[in-house]
Amino acid sequence: MNGMTSVPAPTKAAKPSGPGRSGDTRQRIVDAVLRIIGEDGVAALTNRRIAKEAGVSLGSVTYHFATQHELLREALLHFVSVETRRFTELADQCHGEGIELEGAARTVAQVAGGTAFDARHIAPFELYVQAGRDERLRAAAAECFAAYDRLAERILTGLGVRDAERMASTAVALVFGQQLRRLATGSPAEELVDALLMLTRGSRPAEQNV
Template identity: 55%
Template structure:
């Protein structure tokens, strides 16, 4: 039992190290030696947990999106019974996006999505990530009473992602709240 906990812990540290390295120096900087050093694990731990670099990249992307989706779903649930309006949800989303900042872990998924464009073996993982964001968007939009939430969700996810990428690339804060309100038919005062 203790060995399983240690293995899980090493695996988690490896995945976090992958996101840190990618967010700091890009996908090309991911080497087994660098990840082992960053994660504080042996080189053998890398190959034990991940047969290939593609597996390590894919799992780090999926780990990130699983954690983000859980965090966002938990946040949405805390507001579900508070009578949140679309405008309130848009303002909350703006705050979440602003709070994410430009940390290495937040930059890493963008790098991994670009890498998926180059490496077809990562495309299923990228698709899973976007599907999870779409499901989350549908859940929130339906809870808000937005008509045809399924039709709006992928456009909303793409808009928020695009605005986040624009902020990362330019350093200029983006008005996510107004974009959400325009997309879902609210008022963008």
């Protein structure tokens, strides 16, 4: 829920060969782009650095991606596809009534990606800010937020929260804000779970909080 988010771990494979080489090379370039964005931001992206990070030739970068916009869009879409699949699995686990607050807290912690911020956790923030500057990236960003909302709605419904569908986006926004605060200030990860559970308790019938 990017804050609840983490970029998938980089692919570390041997240099590809054979029929799948083109696809493997393209994926290695995308992985390199995500690592660079997480470490130094979008402004650090150059074809030369991408090629070095990916372990491919400079010509391979320009062959697969003619513009930086194509690189960013592909990186964001790859991130979205992995996150959507992961969140769908988590939402399925939360399906139905009766999920406990403790279980919800564990799920939130899992989505948040642990306690440490590294390049994999920082890159999504950079990608979403870039989507704010480039409307061509916004559809992919919206797809990922929709996945966060679905997971939040599933959890909130299981917790007996009233108007879970309407509350979902608020819960997602809260988690993103807390994660951004963690990134900027180094505040402890526990504050994220505490804030979400406070929101949840305030939205449930009083008898369910006893």
